[in-house]
Amino acid sequence: MASRYNPRETEKKWRARWQDAQVFRAKSSTEAGDAPKAYVLEMFPYPSGRLHMGHVRNYAMGDVVARYRANGYNVLHPMGWDSFGLPAENAAIERNADPRGWTRQNIAAMKDQFEPLGLSLDWSRELSTCEEDYYAHQQAIFLKLWENDLVYRKTSKVNWDPVENTVLANEQVVDGKGWRSGAPVESRELEQWFFRITRFNEDLLQGLEGLDRWPEKVRIMQANWIGKSRGATIRWPVAGKAPDGKTTHIDVFTTRPDTLYGASFLALAPDHPLTKAAAAANPDVAKFIKEAAALGTSEEAIEKAPKLGVDLGFTVKHPFDPDWEIPVWAANFVLSSYGSGAVFGSPAGDQRDLDFARKYDLPVKPVVLPPKADAATHTIENEAYVGPGTIYNSDFLDGLSTADAIEAAIKRLEDLELGTAATTWRLRDWGVSRQRYWGCPIPAVRCKSCGVVPVPEDQLPVRLPDDPDFSAPGNPLARHPTWKHTTCPKCGGEAERETDTLDTFVDSSWYFARFCDPKSKTPINKTEAAYWLPVDQYIGGVEHAVLHLLYSRFFARALNACGLLDLPSGEPFAGLFTQGMVTHETFKNASGQWIQPDEVEMRDGALVEISTGKPATVHGVEKMSKSKKNVVDPVAIIGDYGADVARWFVLSDSPPERDVQWSQEGVEGAWRFIQKAWSVVEASPEQDDGEATEGDALELRRLTHRVIKQVTQGIEQFRFNTAVAQLYELANAMRKAESSSAPGMGTARREAARTLAQLVSPFAPHLGEECWAKIGGDGLVATASWPVANPDLLTSNSVTLPVQVNGKRRGEIVVPKDASNDAVEQTARANPDVASHLEGVTVRKVIVVPGRIVNIVAS
């Protein structure tokens, strides 16, 4: 009688063995010897205290890669905690928790939840960004960047909650109001710290080209984010007097100088100096500025808002025609952070400009004639024409293509000294100041006589105080009774500490380098980093496609520039994979509240809430979230079914880059597989029984070797779902073989069992070990060398080809693998199913694709 596989006992046993044998400890560059290195990294988690299925999927994927690489490579597969951030402050405010204690507790709880997953992690390298031994080094890095002019201060806008007197994060702004106070937010100017990421804009753009193991879509998103655009800066002379009484011209950047003759207005950002100046004399403008500020600072909110503007009451002269005066407006869709914070509106060629012109009844003159359109009849109604074409209605530009007209217009502007060719970038410098407690303190001091002074390196770290006061809104560091009072490192006089802390994106911009030697006395051990970096495979959510990855790429370059890192490519992640989310069905009860999926069942063909018996409704498949009550707790699943089942499930079915839908049925399917895999291995014979060279035994061997090849490829190409499908096939074939007494079958089954144990082990590592032990494998399967497919068993002497007549499949022929095209054609024509479709028609052409298909064209 076959025994049932018991994950509860088995999994614990193997984790203890791995632990005892220290199999996942990475060797340093000096210990490693000849083995090549493989650095496998998953984006480290924020320690919410609760492991969720998204983590399980992310780390299961990384673990497949790391365990597969363990064969032949010195693998670094570390784990740490991205432990600064807003949630700890929210907990402090909402339930009076101490951020440090709360965070440490969460880490401990989450680590406990990680343990049963059986991940091949090197915990000896664990790091946590909120601890001094991490952030002290980050402060040292900050000082180096400062020395190298990669840090500076300037004023910029924040979301200000006027009731709480505090700065709000974008996510704390809901419909233009503070999430706690409900008060309309204001945008307020504050002096803040910036990293000069734009110094590397060209290099960050160029570098994308070399990242051939990154998803194309991420590279495109980054390129668009950096946003290099070529065009012209155009100088518009002010006609008469500007609102401030002194400005003589307004500079405007455009990518479309070819449409200059279609200009019908200039639009300035709500916070452009001239807009502010106009507000002094015009209450309408003042009102407009106030309304625009209430949108908050997010680009999304600004661009989604209905287009509004106000006439600023003065005009500028058209650069090509001094007699042509154009009104100047302020408009809420103009971003002060891009270009010069001013645009010229050419409504026929830009949808936003057109919407604006229609709303305020400004002229719309078409200047670009689309190909094949007629100049006499072409008009613009409510849809702008943004494509290429021929310029008309445009004086000296008439008849030129849009591309030529851009050049000609720039040339003329330069001759008139009213403009120059220019390149602008969408990328702005990275604002890193946060007016918050739970972050890395910025090592700077403000002295009345010396100004802003860096804290000397030997006085680091600047520690966070242990006793923040969250009883009032605002930054606890700023109102701490003693913390900020210090002496100036330069003059020794009274001074105040900087009370801003660093954006948590800074913490995650260099942790991958710290992992190379997390105990290093310097921020980064350059020797170890040179050995391990770049990360060979980085895995995480696509939501980080732009910011985190771009900041990390910036950091690698900045650290190089400061001499803290030696990574010539500047690229920290050679391979990147972005995985999809874990989703689950959502349900609501009769009163419209979200209810958990397990509170719902089918009764007489209708969905009801179990506790009340009242009808329930389905609300689609959504990302697992607490608010929608569709979260499945991995700890519970692992408790019931074991980690291998959870891992197997999240890797099955859906391709890794796509979302996977959690379902109870799917979990049970995974459970069945784990049981089946164990049972087919357990049932395999103890002894070989001769060579498996023919019949069913040979077929099983062929399958085994095909599966080796496909699973190996599946892992290397991140197609875990197809690898999983192959393992199902192998297990199914082994079950079938149990009733066969073909000669050599015992040998073939033993080979299949050994192979299954090995191939399954990156996915379901505990099961892999148990199977490996059962068939008497040497040592641990975790360290066994990966099987290699025998090429002789991957090919066969004959091949089955479909035969089409006029593109429709009519029959199938079996021909020798190396048959000539003529022979194949003859066989195909002779096939009765094919021949019946050739009666009464003339064959015009026969296409033979060797090894693929035959298509007979006849009429």
Added chain:
RNA sequence: GCGGGCGUGGCGAAACUGGUAGACGCAACGGACUUAAAAUCCGUUUUCCUUUUGGAAGUGCCGGUUCGAGUCCGGCCGCCCGCACCA
């Protein structure tokens, strides 16, 4: 609004560089075993027409290229993600 992506059976999906559409799993249905159930095992399952043999249609929609299109091109529709202070 801007940028990016995705769309194939009842469901998740597979299909190498254009070459037999639907591997594998889930669900459903039928059967075996069982006193019964659970578990397990075997089989059927894109749709429509046909008693069968077989035929037709079919990869979001419309059109194009090709001997041949899920795959390439153009236009649309729908859904999802990011937008700089969430991480």
